[in-house]
Amino acid sequence: MAFFGLFSKEKKERLDQGLEKSRQSVFSKISRALVGKSKVDDEVLDELEEILITSDVGVDTTLRIIERIEQRVSKDKYTSTSELNKVLREEIVALLEESNTEDGGFNIPDSPDPYVIMVVGVNGVGKTTTIGKLAHQFKQAGKSVVLGASDTFRAAAVDQLKIWSERVGVPIVTQGMGADPASVAFDTLASSKAKGTDVVIIDTAGRLHNKVNLMNELEKIRNVMQKVIPNAPHEVLLVLDASTGQNAMEQAKQFTKVTEVTAMALTKLDGTAKGGVVIGISDQLKIPVKYIGVGEQINDLQAFNRSEFVDSLFKDQD
């Protein structure tokens, strides 16, 4: 697995490319806002507020960042605008640090039982695609992987995962469409356990977090898995679409309530000006971001590394 320090140069380029839009349309604005200014004044802070809010950082987190910068500016009266970038960067890194204790993706321990990852999220965020990419990464790292097709609801979801399993070259357990998702999960875990598989990834149907029955179904899947492996799932990965606005907070809250989300993957970061949503979510939810999706190719899923990420956002101004 790619852990800290293993961020290859090629990967970094890919991240830079993927985040290009974020950088150009969001943080390069800061430089523009500062043209002709020598001191951080209210106008500069207003500009900063606009930049942060338009990048989906969210009102609360934006106000928090502004407040912290205001404090630093008042303590240290002559903060120049050239220092603002540095200060802002430090504040953002600090916010990310609060919830991301360690960089890198999932750490798969040596254990006789499979390490079970259940993937959840609302409709259309990219769960199945993320699973395909994740399976590829584990396989590259020399792990044996089995996929469980527990999205038995959405038309052709099973087929979609099947195509990924062929593409990656890992086995898949299915019972077809309309089957009981908990039963599929049970089968997947039972057969993986018997075979001594390293990692099991369970796909689930997209569900809006305010649908009580569907949310309860997740709990059921969880309970049934524990009949096979007592502490499964080891990880519940919540997939969020990076272009989602403030509803992302609600999603994370509600999913956490029923399934104890342990990590988040942020998808579609290549197409959005909203790298900022990572910051808001980290601040408000205290759930670590483990992966980010920056493209449609099989390699376009990366273990999240906060300093690389922030570097990437600020690259233009360095």
Next chain:
Amino acid sequence: MFDNLQDKLERSFKVLKGHGQITEINVAETMKEVRRSLLDADVNFKIAKQFTESLKEKALGQDVLNSLSPGQLLVKITHDELAELMGGEKADFNIQGNPATILMAGLQGSGKTTHSAKLANFLKNKKGKNPLLVACDVYRPAAIDQLHVLGEQLGIEVYSERENKNPVEIAKNSIAHARSNGFNVVIVDTAGRLAIDKDMMDEIANIKKTISPQETLFVVDSMTGQDAVNTAKEFNERLDFEGVILTKLDGDTRGGAALSIKAVVQKPIKFIGTGEKMEALDEFYPSRMADRILGMGDVVSLVERAQEQFDEKEARKLQKKIAKDQFNFNDFLSQIQQIKKMGSIKDLAGMIPGMGKAMKNVDIDDDAFKGIEAIIHSMTPDERESPHIINGSRKKRIAKGSGTDVQEVNRLIKQFGETRKMMKLMSNKGNMMKMMSQMGGMPKMR
């Protein structure tokens, strides 16, 4: 988030209370809250700013209706402005043509395939059309299968070419297929694409050029954040789409993206997706969306309901009576009936900002007024006009007539006296809402 907003609004209402006109000073705090609530709902930053500024212009100097507080009036103005911004003229949906073609476009995961099928189902069942679905998403694994499965469920044919990787050709061939097989509407599902992906945008522009659709619909997830504006703009520049389908509105998103898109590209929202079922496709109502974005639609409907039920002349008469201490049981009864007309008491109470939370767990019996009405109905016209003539023997008769006992009659008369006193105090301000909420609270005291 929601409770939070209501609390804040209530606080800003307090600031506004007692002012007869909306002024620069009393409007500032409320505008701040409105702007904040728009941002929380994902309305684009610039649009939220423009909107609150033009709103302030509109609101300044407006006289506050007797029955409303300035804060409530502001909310109503806000709501009306929002609805106006999103509504405009009613959007036509053009399905004339032989065949009529509809092109679906949007980002990944916005719900194009599902809504292609929903739309086909809508046209088949509600408009009596014979639609053909076309699978032009040749990239996402199993996207073609997905459309086939949905088509089968709905009994609608799906056209696909599994070996062909060129969506422009597939779209073109599908039109010929529709013509020779008697389909009169063709719905073309396409792959999700990013607005910044030049090749993919060229591709869909080519599809559009080739089939010249009657309707190109931009499918957008209602949970989209600040970037909705940019995406919509870029898609519109390339495709000049006719309208928007807003999906996943069955979630709890406030859907501010809808406003942003409308404001930036000036294209109507034509349909909304409201659930996983194939029937869950609705036409768009600007007013409901305004409620949702504000997250305070309840206040709006309360105000509207109060306005509906409230006859200004009657109110003035009543106020005079109260001032002269002539408020009697007839007036009391008609007040109760007015409140009852507005809806259930619990609903009404819940609509008042701040009350909602307090009332959540209180069970109010809607029959609470029944006993009071029975007692009043058992009074003679004279007794209703001049409550002071009610003596011991009259009380006994009233109790018997209403199936209650003398204590209850006493209690009502006492409450009536208190209400009368309170009303007299309040009549100076003429705050009808306050009066009604007081009266609504009465049966609880029993």
